[in-house]
Structures are given as structure tokens and as C-alpha cells.
Amino acid sequence: MMRTLKSGLTIGMLVAAMALTSGCGDNDNSGDNGNDNGNPNPQRTATPAPQRTATPANPNPTPTSTAGGNPVAQTVTFGFTSAAAIQAFQVRAAYQTADGNFTGSIDAVACTLTGSGLLTKNDNDTGLLTLSVANASALTFPISIACSFDATSGITASDITVTVQEVTVNNAPGNIADLTVATTIS
DSSP: OOOBOTTSOBHHHHHHHHHHHHOOTTSSOSSOOSOOSSOOOOOOOOOOOOOOOOOOOOSSOOOOOOTTOOOEEEEEEEEEEESSOOSEEEEEEEEOGGGEEESSOBTTOOEEEESSSEEEEEEOSSSEEEEEEEOSSOOOSOEEEEEEEEESSOOOGGGEEEEEEEEEETTEEOOGGGEEEEEEEO
16 A cells, blocks of 8 residues: 655655665765666765864064053063072063063063173063073172063062072072062163
8 A cells, every 4th residue: 555645755755765865785975886877976075164263373472552552661670689609590570461571582582681690581471581590600799680571551560570499509409598689660
């Protein structure tokens, strides 16, 4: 007994139509599927998904200006003194990037040393500036390091937190309390 659907198709014709549209055999639509009637097999093509593009990070971010103003160029000076014969020291200066950034990036940060020793510097542009000074013999104090800072508005010394990470005395770890740091802004 043959049943007719409301659209006029018989169930048998519907099953046959579904079998033809869903493929036969191995269902991969590649090669001969046993229905060699001279017609080429249709090939499925993928629809490309929308592509996301990454926004590149800015290696030298410029601080945003305050309402109606431009970034404020300031100089942050770190003054160092010591009661001991220190050969080397390393400090970290933490700052809020909302306040601005030190001029330059990574080891090209704009900092200069006044005094004895060799300066290495690194600003990771995420709020942490690392400064190291070293010498083969004891450093001659006082030592100062001046760094340019591009502020979104004027900053004060309290906006920068300096932590002494290590000191070296006689080629061995020394007491970090022997190194004193004073920060000034101009």
C-alpha cells in the first residue's frame, strides 16, 4: 500500500530522493561510488569560516593625552648612596601605565648614568623598569640615573615605587639595606 504525503510525494519517492541527495556507498563523494552513469560526482566544497585578525601590539606605546592636552615630558631621577663598598646593584621601579611610560622600550629606554659603573636598563612597558649598575671594583657614590618619562599628566615621586633587588659586595651577595635610593621628578 502506497501512502501519499500532503505535498503529493509518495513515501517511496521521498526515500529515494533522500538516498540520492545523501550519497551512496562510502559517502565521500570522491571517486566512483558504483553508480557509473557517465555523470561526474558532485564535489563538496568547504565554506571558509570568518577569519579573525589580531591587532598587533604597539612596541612603543605613546601615552594618551589628558583632556585637551599632550603627554607631559618629565625626568625621573634615581639618586643612590651607600654606606658599604658595593660593586653592583639592581633595582626595580614600578609605575602605573595609566600615568604614562618611560620613554623608549626594553633596553632602549631613555636612561643615563651619572657616576661610576656600567648601566643596564630594561623597561617592559607594563609598569616595571629594571636598572642595574656594576663595576669590577667598588662603585663610587653618589650615583644617579635619569630617565625620561612621558606622563599622561604630571606625576610625583610617590607614583613610582623603587625596590632594591640585590647588591654585590666583594663578589658576594651584600645587604640590600646598605643601598639608599631617593627618587625625584622634574
